Amino acid sequence: MxxxxxxxxxxxxxxxxxxxxxxxxxxxxxxxxxxxxxxxxxxxxxxxxxxxxxxxxxxxxxxxxxxxxxxxxxxxxxxxxxxxxxxxxxxxxxxxxxxxxxxxxxxILLAGMGNDQGLPVYWDRLLLNASQVTNPSIDPLREPMETLTHLGRKPDRLRLLERDGGVALATRIEPQLELQVPVMFSAMSYGSISYHASMALARAASEAGTYANTGEGGLHRDIRPFGDNMIVQVASGRFGVDSEYLNSAAAVEIKIGQGAKPGIGGHLPGEKVDGAVSETRMIPEGTDALSPAPHHDIYSIEDLRQLIYSIKEATLYEKPVSVKIAAVHNVAAIASGCVRAGADIVAIDGCRGGTGAAPTMIRNNVGIPIEFALAAVDSRLREEGIRNQASVIAAGGFRCSADVVKAIALGADAVYLGTVALVAMGCHMCQKCYTGKCNWGIATQDPYLTRRLNPDMATRRLVNLLRAWKLEIKEMMGGMGINAIESLRGNREHLRGVGLTDRELRILDVKAAGE
Amino acid sequence: MKRIVAREEYCVGCRLCEIHCLVQHSKSKKIIKAFREERDSVLPRLRVEESGCVSFALQCRHCEQASCIEACMTGAMHRAPETGAVLCDTDRCVGCWMCIMVCPLGAIRRGPDSHVASKCDLCIGEDYPVCVANCPNEAIALREEDEVNA
Structure with a gap:
């Protein structure tokens, strides 16, 4: 040769x-x-x-x-x-x-989905509490059990006024997202996943009373009617962003990083940018959609603040603005900066989070597990007295409802589900999303393959998943004698660690089993 | 009556409907036996039509005004009074193929081993036609007439 x-x-x-x-x-x-x-x-x-x-x-x-x-x-x-x-x-x-x-x-070696290296899953080393004798457990089938969750900035204090013999709230409550179940679908762009998959996520979110996230793919015209249950993302490529886009959703998320590939941008190959993707992303057909690694206008917390407030101005202060960051070494300080910059929600994506395409070395070696990141962020925001100023969303490899309950006990307000939603739609985790040849019709734009995902079936499966998780979450809460998810939030007394070192327990701020 | 509807936007062209239809109309009704031993004596009653990435399952639509019934000279092609399905009475069919000539959909075929017409019977005795029950992407649906027209 x-x-x-x-x-x-x-x-x-x-x-x-x-x-x-x-x-x-x-x-x-x-x-x-x-x-x-x-x-x-x-x-x-x-x-x-x-x-x-x-x-x-x-x-x-x-x-x-x-x-x-x-x-x-x-x-x-x-x-x-x-x-x-x-x-x-x-x-x-x-x-x-x-x-x-x-x-x-x-x-460069490429990979799809999340880290497959078998890093320890700390959820498996945290165990939940249950009531016995002295504090009765609650049967969720007989008694009301609240899973309603509000995401957004909470006031420092409430001011009440006496009016007409009654009491009225004088404090302005910042815009909130209302979730019937404390999970949402995480950012997966139209382009990385198919039209049918995007549609199914939007429809399922709407049916289940939660939110789906557009990722950096723009909001397809057909999905705009589901805007009330959508979070639109503004990422470093700014694809598909205009005033109508920002205002058609319930919230706006600034994507700084992604757990599967912290510090790295994105690359949607031109072959995947067909007519509809090009229209939605507002880029020419057939061109590569390159998301730079950083936002070229954000090099400091002050810059981030400018973008947050630009978006708030553009949406008339009617929508919460979220900032999504990857869980990296200094995540607590970064999250604190994001909150001080004006973020109403901070989403933290751990190193087991999925992706359509990432360099294998990055996916397998960069970032930290969500358990530590979440605990560190929640503790730090509490210490600084600003925990109320933003809701915290945990993301990155959540597999089951127990993971969600543990995350909430560890301090999350809600959890983003990405990979598990794809699996519910039929993904078999072959990790070849980046080839565009998804045989299950999810991560592809090939017209022979996209038809394999019937959005009616995919929606049904997603709604089923959320329904099942909601029932399980209520069972676990009931067992702990808790009847509202609010009472579990950040309630680390309900967690005990097994097989963890002293230092790990200290960072998680969780007692060892038996303590 | 309920009608079979093809949802071509979701047909994946796997032809499982053809396979299950063949098995359903075989003597043994066992998939491996039907394909190994009865292959020459049984045909699927539906066909998947394909052009490029678009495909759909085509079987008799059991038309309200069925040309095949009108054209049948022996009265073999008839409507089952209880279900409304258009069926072929193989004892009366003489194989003149007029039904095949007049069917606007091409949904009737010559039977495999006998000189009679072969067509969809909506799977007599089953709750759902097997093509509907076994489509992995729900691209074949059974719907009430008013839903079909809606």
Whole structure:
């Protein structure tokens, strides 16, 4: 191979890159119906017309299970490649495979979804309390249980006036978001996910009485009617931002960082910028949508304040303004700065947060877990006496309702759900969002694939998820003898740590189990 | 009566509807047996039409004014009084294919092994037609007439 051949467009085979998965087809069950052939966007399955047989080539398989899920006879199974390397504590198979990939391509390694390195999940090391004997638990099926949550700046004190023999509130209450359940859908842009996926998130948020977030993708015309349940994002690329955009939503969020890739911008490849995406993002069709790493007009807390107040001016001080930051080493001080800059809500995205595309090294190695970030921010804002000035949203890899309850006990006002919402819509976590070939029709703009996500079904599944979580949250609250989520907020007495060091317990400000 | 509606915007072209239709109309009603041993004697009663990324399942719409019933010279093509479905009485069908000629949708085909017409029967005995029940993306729906027209 010389350079001339390369210029001719010859693509050398990547001999060093081995398949990640093995696709096995049970010949006794396969009926050659070709459903797998029609459903695989990676061309794993082929039909040979001469032999009238279906066969599989494992090498492009990403392990998304689309074929196995739809196979009417259950003939397909997908397993991790059994090609074992000689075990090595340092040179794991994953490390070797990454080197092989880079040696063949010369590129930055890319990854989708959140950190997959198996970092400790501290939610699993925190346990919830329950009532016994002295403080009766509450049965949520028999007694009212409040999960209503308000996000936004709360007044320092309330001033009441006596009027006409009654009492009236004299303090101006800043605009608030009202959530029926303390979770929202986190920022996922139209462009990174499909129109149907965006629509389903908006519809589900509206049905469940919570909010979805546009991400940096603009607000599609068809989703504007759901504006009352949308948070619109202003990120470093400022895609899709105009006055109408800001005013069509319930709140505006300034995105400074993202948990999966703190310190890094975004890049939506031009192939994904079709007519509708281009219109919504307000950029020419087919051009790459590049979000710079920083906002080029924000280099200090004072600059951030300017943008926050510009947005407040533009929205007539009728909407809360949120600032989303990634959980990084100094997150508590940064969050404090954001609150002092005028943010009504601070969203903190931990290092297990998802993404459509991030450099693998960044995704796997930058940021800190949301548990510590949340505890540190909540403690710091309390110490400074400004906790009431902003609501805190925790984000980044929340998997179940228990994680949510623990986050609220640790100090969050609400939780952003991203990955779990995609999973509820059918995502199988193959982590190949950045290829645009999502076989489940979620993270793609390919018209052959986007139709695979029926927004009616996706909405139903999202609403089901929120309904189920709400029931579970009420059960857990009831068990603790708490009948309003407000009483749980920042109530770290209801948490106990297991398997944590003294220092970790101190940062989390949680007692050890048994204490 | 309830009608089958194709939602072409959500059809993914997997053809599971064809597969389940074939199984439903096979003798054994067992998927592996139907494909292995009865493949030559049974056909799906619906077909997925495809052009580019757009596809949809096409089966008899059980028209109110059914040309096939009007055209049938033996009276084999008839409307089931209880369900309103348009069915073919295979004992009376003589295979003249007039129904195939007049069907505006092309939803009737020649039967696989006998000289009679083969068409959708809305899966007699099932709560839902199997194509509706087994569509992974709910791209085939069964709806009341007034919902269809709405």
């Amino acid at each position: 010389n350079e001339k051949d390369r210029k001719d467009g010859f693509q050398p085979r990547q001999w060093l890159v081995e398949p990640d998965f093995v696709v096995e087809r049970d010949p006794e069950k396969c009926i050659q119906c070709q459903v797998c052939v029609r459903q695989c966007a990676n061309d794993v399955h082929r039909y040979d017309e001469d032999d009238e047989t279906v066969s599989s080539d494992s090498s492009p398989c990403v392990g998304c299970h689309r074929c196995a899920s739809l196979c009417p006879t259950g003939a397909i199974s997908i397993k991790r490649s059994e090609l074992d390397f000689r075990p090595h504590g340092n040179w794991t198979a994953a490390a070797l495979r990454n080197v092989y990939k880079q040696a063949e391509t010369g590129g």
